[in-house]
Amino acid sequence: MRKLGTKLGKDPMALYRYAANRDALLDGLTELLLDQWIIPRTSDLPSWQDQLRYAAHDFRALVLQHPHVVPLLVTRPLSTPMGLRPLGALRPLEQILAVLRGAGFASAGALHAYRAYYGFLIGHILNELEEFVVNPDEDELGLKLGLHRLPKKDFPHLRQLAPMLLGYDGEAELDQGMTILLQGLQAQLHAKGPSIAPSASPSAS
């Protein structure tokens, strides 16, 4: 607030003319971001898998431009009920549901599919934004990543990962994950009927 105020050359209190409080302002940030998320329309991209795949890459590109909003993106929904979120933040959800319904999912199936899709997507983002580099100037891999600290006995596999950690290709990895997920969803769709796995307890608590 104070920092933002001076950044704008205004009094910090001036901000409260535009947002009720700090949290509301942060909610606005997430809305601004989510509202930029483009979900291809069925008329532009006939295959629903392609639509979702494209949307996933678009989302990734978007949040990578604003990595600092990611913590907000994941923590705010934990305290703000869906019904109270700004409309701009719900638009992508609605559009994805539309894509899924159009693909043939029943309404419950569409919800499940959306959850799997979006969950996977932000899970990937969280993975991609994790830090590994400890000493950027260091040449030796183990030192650069701080992995030398780990006992060789207890962390043999982790210590071997150093080269792969640096060669991370987030886009390829997301695409690969999407392939898995979309194939899985398609299989569920073709299985029709229950659409939700016929295991577990039939009566919800």
Added chain:
Amino acid sequence: MRKLGTKLGKDPMALYRYAANRDALLDGLTELLLDQWIIPRTSDLPSWQDQLRYAAHDFRALVLQHPHVVPLLVTRPLSTPMGLRPLGALRPLEQILAVLRGAGFASAGALHAYRAYYGFLIGHILNELEEFVVNPDEDELGLKLGLHRLPKKDFPHLRQLAPMLLGYDGEAELDQGMTILLQGLQAQLHAKGPSIAPSASPSAS
């Protein structure tokens, strides 16, 4: 700090004998939680898919007992490089890598598979912990979930979801997602060879 201090009947400053600062204390919390995560050993559960499935359910049960650490769990790694995390927080990672290597994944493939797995897992958790209920006392679904606020024209699909939102079964949904993911990983494993999609740059930097 102050709150915690009074809760313990001690001076807030006494805490600083045990943790360098607030952040370190929060890191300790996540370590405490992650260290309770049980990854079944191959000797106990021969199928690697079953191991990962079991671990996923265990993780879910664990964090549902401590939902307030979830924000820490997802945001802390964004600022703490992997190499600096406490050992207890890295142990599950190491064990999962061991499971994957044992299943036949090469070291790069194991990393990719781990990322897909863990990303999917926390994505699910974030989904499951989202709030929807606005007015718990309200009987009418739309009002209860606050969905009445959404324009019918713009949010037809979302408004239809009310009944499904309340009948959420996180355990079944996680299990279903795991089925998709594990099948996908197995397919990658059997494809052998590159194990990672044959695109992108072959030479790591």
Added chain:
DNA sequence: ACCGTAGGGTCTACATCGTAGCAGGATGAC
């Protein structure tokens, strides 16, 4: 020309927070 109202800005003040600095007190080794 006047006034009223609304929108936006600033100042001050307060409670709350994390934490540095120092001063004890308790315990056990020698």
Added chain:
DNA sequence: GTCATCCTGCTACGATGTAGACCCTACGGT
């Protein structure tokens, strides 16, 4: 006895979010 080690407490400082009041400017109606 003396010392070192560990732990606790007090005080104080700076930073933060924000309530409350006051003020300035713009503008429409008359």
